[in-house]
Amino acid sequence: MFVTPAYAQAAGGGAAAFTSFVPLILIFAIMYFLLIRPQQKKLKEHKAMVEALRRGDQVLTQGGIVAKVTKVMEDGMLEVEIGDGVKVKVLRHTIVQVMSKTEPAAA
The missing domain is CATH 2.30.30 (SH3 type barrels.)
Structure with a gap:
């Protein structure tokens, strides 16, 4: 009486699952190119400068x-x-x- 009937999802849910991960992948790519990669480059330049003292x-x-x-x-x-x-x-x-x-x- 209080339990709602469960309906099966439509077949072909694999494509929908992939499209839900696309924004997450894009956010990680943006974070890599805007934050992680420049920081690694700066660290490498600093290490080279210190080695050359x-x-x-x-x-x-x-x-x-x-x-x-x-x-x-x-x-x-x-x-x-x-x-x-x-x-x-x-x-x-x-x-x-x-x-x-x-x-x-x-x-």
Whole structure:
């Protein structure tokens, strides 16, 4: 009496199921091209910049300190000079920008 009769769906519901996923696929594609891909590109450029650091480069750290690289260490650290005789060790990945690059030594 309170139970409504159940009706079977029409045959061929496979195409309707696919069309319901199309908006979800489009949203993921848009998110990939507008957010994920540019972020990966930026990360790759930053990694290349940090790998190319060498002695004499003037850099900007995340803390806003402009410093000159005095020593490049292998353990992911840099020794930078922030003032006359004031040397500080910083992590490589905290370098935000290379302000000026030194010219490579002539062979």
